[in-house]
Amino acid sequence: MSGGPLVPLAWSALLAVHTTVLIGFGGDELPVLLLGGAAAAAALFALWLALRRRRGRGATGELRAVPDVSPPAALAAVAVAGLVLGAELGTWLVLISAGLLALGLGGLVRELRASPTTVRDTLRRGPG
Amino acid sequence: MTTVAVPRADAPGAFGATDHKRVAVRMALTAVAFFAAGGMLALVMRAELAEPGLQVVSTGTYNVLFTMHGSTMVYLFVTPFALALGLYLIPLEIGAAETAGPRWALAGSWLLTLGGLSMYAGFLTRNGAAAATWVGFDPLSDAVNSPGEGMDLWILGVALAALGEWIVGLCILLTVLRKRTPGMTMLRIPVFAWAMTVTCLMVAFAFPALIAAMGLLWVERQWGGIFDSSEGPVAYQHLFWFYGHPVVYVMFFPFVGAVAECVSVFSGRRFFGYLAMVGSLLLFTSLSMSVWAHHMFTIDGVTVKYFSLLSISLAIPAGIEYVDMIGTLWGGAVRLTTAMLFALGFLVQFLVGGLTGIFVGSSVLDYHVNNSYFVVAHFHYTLFAGSFFGAMAAVYLWWPKVTGTLLREGLGRVHFWLSVAGANLTFFPMFLLGRDGMTRRVADYPGDQGWNLENALSSLGAALIAVSLLVFAVNAVVSLVFRRPAGDDPWEGHTLEWATSSPPPRHNFDRALPPIRSYHPLYDLRQGETGEERAESSPESELAKAGPEEHS
Numbered sequence: 001m002s003g004g005p006l007v008p009l010a011w012s013a014l015l016a017v018h019t020t021v022l023i024g025f026g027g028d029e030l031p032v033l034l035l036g037g038a039a040a041a042a043a044l045f046a047l048w049l050a051l052r053r054r055r056g057r058g059a060t061g062e063l064r065a066v067p068d069v070s071p072p073a074a075l076a077a078v079a080v081a082g083l084v085l086g087a088e089l090g091t092w093l094v095l096i097s098a099g100l101l102a103l104g105l106g107g108l109v110r111e112l113r114a115s116p117t118t119v120r121d122t123l124r125r126g127p128g
Numbered sequence: 129m130t131t132v133a134v135p136r137a138d139a140p141g142a143f144g145a146t147d148h149k150r151v152a153v154r155m156a157l158t159a160v161a162f163f164a165a166g167g168m169l170a171l172v173m174r175a176e177l178a179e180p181g182l183q184v185v186s187t188g189t190y191n192v193l194f195t196m197h198g199s200t201m202v203y204l205f206v207t208p209f210a211l212a213l214g215l216y217l218i219p220l221e222i223g224a225a226e227t228a229g230p231r232w233a234l235a236g237s238w239l240l241t242l243g244g245l246s247m248y249a250g251f252l253t254r255n256g257a258a259a260a261t262w263v264g265f266d267p268l269s270d271a272v273n274s275p276g277e278g279m280d281l282w283i284l285g286v287a288l289a290a291l292g293e294w295i296v297g298l299c300i301l302l303t304v305l306r307k308r309t310p311g312m313t314m315l316r317i318p319v320f321a322w323a324m325t326v327t328c329l330m331v332a333f334a335f336p337a338l339i340a341a342m343g344l345l346w347v348e349r350q351w352g353g354i355f356d357s358s359e360g361p362v363a364y365q366h367l368f369w370f371y372g373h374p375v376v377y378v379m380f381f382p383f384v385g386a387v388a389e390c391v392s393v394f395s396g397r398r399f400f401g402y403l404a405m406v407g408s409l410l411l412f413t414s415l416s417m418s419v420w421a422h423h424m425f426t427i428d429g430v431t432v433k434y435f436s437l438l439s440i441s442l443a444i445p446a447g448i449e450y451v452d453m454i455g456t457l458w459g460g461a462v463r464l465t466t467a468m469l470f471a472l473g474f475l476v477q478f479l480v481g482g483l484t485g486i487f488v489g490s491s492v493l494d495y496h497v498n499n500s501y502f503v504v505a506h507f508h509y510t511l512f513a514g515s516f517f518g519a520m521a522a523v524y525l526w527w528p529k530v531t532g533t534l535l536r537e538g539l540g541r542v543h544f545w546l547s548v549a550g551a552n553l554t555f556f557p558m559f560l561l562g563r564d565g566m567t568r569r570v571a572d573y574p575g576d577q578g579w580n581l582e583n584a585l586s587s588l589g590a591a592l593i594a595v596s597l598l599v600f601a602v603n604a605v606v607s608l609v610f611r612r613p614a615g616d617d618p619w620e621g622h623t624l625e626w627a628t629s630s631p632p633p634r635h636n637f638d639r640a641l642p643p644i645r646s647y648h649p650l651y652d653l654r655q656g657e658t659g660e661e662r663a664e665s666s667p668e669s670e671l672a673k674a675g676p677e678e679h680s
Binding site for chain 1: 281333366411
C-alpha cells in the first residue's frame with residue numbers, strides 16, 4: 001500500500017461495516033445517518049485524493065512557493081472569528097471583521113499571484 | 129515536493145509565520161497557557177471538595193468551574209497540544225520540507241486561539257462564564273436555563289476552536305497522504321505518523337458534528353425551534369457525542385504513537401508488530417467513531433446492544449497495541465530515561481483507565497456508575513494518568529529536537545515520580561467515591577457518608593500534581609537558560625526527524641536524507657545494512673524473526 005487514497009478508503013469501508021451492523025441492530029435514523037454519512041464522506045475524500053493524484057497535482061517534486069510569513073492568512077482567520085463573534089457582540093464587529101476579511105483575502109490573492117513569478121525568479125537565480 | 133521560500137523579513141513573523149514548526153510551537157504554548165488556566169480551576173474545585181460544606185465557592189460558581197475546566201482541557205489543551213505535536217513532527221518524520229496547506233494551518237491556529245479567548249471572555253460578562261458542562265447539554269444550555277452572553281460566547285468559542293482544530297487536522301492528514309519523500313511508502317512511515325494519520329481521520333470526520341451542534345445550539349438559544357421537541361435533547365446528544373467520543377481518542381492516539389517511539393528508541397529495537405499496529409490503529413479509530421452512544425445508555429431509545437457490543441470490542445485493538453509495546457520492550461536494552469519512564473507510566477496507568485472503560489462500556493454496569501465519580505476517575509485515568517503521561521513522554525523525547533537543548537534528567541525523574549504519586553492519589557480515591565455513590569458535578573457532599581478521607585486524599589493529590597508541574601517548569605527554564613546542546617540525535621533515534629539539525633532549519637532538511645527502506649531508516653543506517661538485514665527489516669518478516677530469536 002503506497003497510495004494515500006487507500007487509507008481513507010479502508011477506513012471508510014470499516015465505518016460502512018459498522019453502519020451495516022448498526023442497521024442490523026435496528027438503529028435509529030439519526031445514528032445511522034451520522035455514521036453512514038461519515039463513511040460516505042471518507043469515501044469521497046479518498047476519491048478526491050485519487051483524482052488529484054491522477055492529475056499529478058501536489059505530487060512529490062512539484063514546485064510551490066510559500067512565503068515565510070503570510071499576515072493575510074492570519075488576518076483572514078481573525079476576521080472570520082470576528083464575523084462569528086459579531087453575531088453575539090454586535091453589528092459593529094461584523095462590519096469591522098468584514099473589512100478585515102476583504103483585506104486578508106485581497107492580500108492572499110496578491111500573495112498567490114506573486115508566487116509563480118517568484119518561483120521562476122528563484123529557479124533562474126539558482127541555489128544560494 | 130520542493131518548496132521555495134519567499135523571504136518577507138518586514139512582516140511580523142510572530143503573527144503570520146507559515147513554517148509548520150513555528151505554528152506548532154505557538155499552538156503548543158497557547159495550549160499550555162490554557163492548561164495552566166484549566167489547572168487553576170481544578171485546584172479551586174479540589175479545594176472546595178477537600179472537606180464537606182461550602183468553604184471556597186458557591187454552587188453556581190462551582191458549576192462554572194467544572195464547565196470551564198472540562199472545556200479547557202478538551203477543547204483548548206489536550207486536542208490542540210496533540211495536533212501541535214503532529215504539525216511539528218509529521219513533515220519531519222516523512223521527509224517533507226513543509227506541511228500541506230501552511231497558510232491554512234496558520235489560520236487554523238489563530239481560530240483555535242480566538243475560540244479559546246471567546247470561551248474565557250464569558251468571565252467578563254454579567255452572568256459569568258458558561259455553566260452547562262463541557263457537553264453543553266440541552267436544555268440545560270438553552271436561553272431559559274443558562275441566560276446571558278457567557279453561554280453564547282462559550283458556544284461560539286467552541287465552534288471556532290473546533291473549526292481551527294479541524295483545519296489543522298486536515299493539513300496534517302494531507303501532509304501524510306500527499307507529501308511523503310520518495311521511498312517513504314505508507315508502510316514505511318513511523319508509528320507516530322500512523323497514529324497521527326488515524327487521529328486526523330477522526331478529526332476530519334467527527335469534528336464537523338461538533339461545529340454543527342454548536343451552530344444549532346446557538347440558533348436554538350436565539351430563536352428556538354431546533355431542539356424544542358421531546359426528541360430534541362436526544363438529537364443534540366447524538367450530534368455532540370458523535371464528536372465527543374472520538375475526541376477522547378484524538379486526545380490519546382498521538383500520545384500512543386509518541387509512547388511507541390519512546391519504547392522503540394529506548395529499547396534499542398525496531399517496533400515489534402508494525403503491521404499489526406497499523407491494522408489495530410485503523411480498526412481502533414473506526415470503532416471509536418461508532419460507539420458514541422455508550423455515553424447515552426441511560427437515555428431511553430438508544431440501541432444499547434449495538435453500542436455496548438462495539439464498545440467492548442475496543443479491547444481487541446487495544447490488546448494488540450499492548451502486545452506490540454511489550455514485544456518491543458522484550459529483550460531490548462532498555463534505557464530508563466525520563467521520556468521512557470513517562471512512556472512506561474502511560475502504559476501502566478492507561479491500562480487502569482482502559483479496563484475501567486469496560487465497566488462503563490457495559491450497559492448493565494454503566495447504570496450503576498453513570499454520573500458518579502467512578503466515571504470521573506475512569507476518564508481522568510485515561511486522559512491524565514494516560515494521555516498526559518504520554519504527552520510528557522513526547523515532550524521529554526522531542527524537547528532536544530525542538531529547542532536544541534537537553535532537559536535535566538534528575539529534575540525529570542523528580543517530575544515523573546511526583547506525577548505518579550499525584551495522579552494516583554488524586555484519581556484512585558474517585559473510583560471508591562463513585563462505587564459508594566458520590567455524584568459528580570456537586571460542590572458539596574454530606575459529611576456523614578464516609579467520603580471525607582477519599583476527598584481529602586484526592587485534593588492532596590491535586591496539589592501534588594501542581595508541584596510536579598512546577599518542577600517541570602523549573603526544568604524547562606533551566607534547560608533554556610543554562611543550555612546543554614543536544615546535538616542532532618541525542619537518543620539514537622530511529623526516524624527521520626533525528627537526521628536533521630536541532631532545531632531543524634526552515635525547510636527541515638539541510639542535508640541528504642538517508643535511504644528509506646523501512647519505518648526506521650536511522651536504525652537501519654546505524655546497524656549498517658547488509659542485503660540480508662534489509663530483507664529482514666520488512667514488516668512482513670518481522671514477526672517471523674522476532675518470534676523464535678527474541679521472544680521464546
